[in-house]
Amino acid sequence: MTSPNEKENKACPAESLLKMLSGKWKPQLFKLAMEGPLRFNSLLRSLEGSNKQSLATALKELESEGLLERKIIRLKPLHVEYHLSAKGNLFIPVMQQLEQLSSSTPS
Amino acid sequence: MTSPNEKENKACPAESLLKMLSGKWKPQLFKLAMEGPLRFNSLLRSLEGSNKQSLATALKELESEGLLERKIIRLKPLHVEYHLSAKGNLFIPVMQQLEQLSSSTPS
DNA sequence: TCAATTAGTCAAAAAAACATGACCAGTCCA
DNA sequence: TGGACTGGTCATGTTTTTTTGACTAATTGA
DSSP, X not given: OXXXXXXXXXXXXXXXXXXXXXXXXHHHXXXXXXXXXBOHHHHHHHSTTOOHHHHHHHHHHHHHTTSEXXXXXXXXXXXXXXXXXXXXXXXXXXXXHHHHHHHHOOO | OOOSOOSSOOOOTHHHHHXXXXXXXXXXXXXXXXXXXXXXXXXXXXXXTOXXXXXXXXXXXXXXXXXXXXXXXXXXXXXXXXXXXXXXXXXHHHHHHHHHHHHHOOO
16 A cells, blocks of 8 residues: 555655755765865865855765765874765766756756 | 856856755655646645745745746636746756665665 | 964854745635 | 635744854874
8 A cells, every 4th residue: 555545745755865965065065075085174275155164064964974984094194084985976977967957058 | 257256166067956956845846747737735735744835935946947837727727837847857867867866775 | 382284063143944824816606 | 795716925933054253182393
């Protein structure tokens, strides 16, 4: 039995995935992560209008959603890198498709 | 000058498209619109937890973003239908890809 | 030892999104 | 003539998201 009455309230499967990339900074962060590892202070400097708290929150969410992985790099300047996870890589085609769409839509 | 208002670096082309589908009701509305025309009171009844205001806002935004078209049907019971626009149809592959992704991610 | 860089946390305020309930106007049918 | 259905709007309140500024704590270089 899928649904007892006629009310069709089936959830949109894409919804949770869209939510993972919703938020003021997440799309940019994900896109940058596609290009290379992310570092906190570097992001803070390059993303104009951003702030520590928002970036920290977004990075933490992307990490808890399993799209990014946080890695401590024990080298010259001890630091942290965020990079795409295996799951994150699965999102790349979606982003690419959206990019093509954005360049082909007139509005 | 490449852009007149260079307040922020447009680093992620997908960002504006993702924003079009962000919000509590928009993914569901879009998905349902893929299956057929939408009617206001019918949505209000079938989407549990929804309300007039939120649906009206979401529909108006989807319309102003050019994804949906609002059409007055001058028939038996005079009513309104929202259906996918040409631009809206371009988003279908993205939604399909997201659906496949959602069924293939263990998360 | 001092200062800068690393990557943050915390409390609070501001802004944006969402929900609630009252109301409205046209159509339709008896 | 009125009640129910259509598709909303409006004012208000609540909840969520985002920003601000102060603070922390370890590491590094001079």
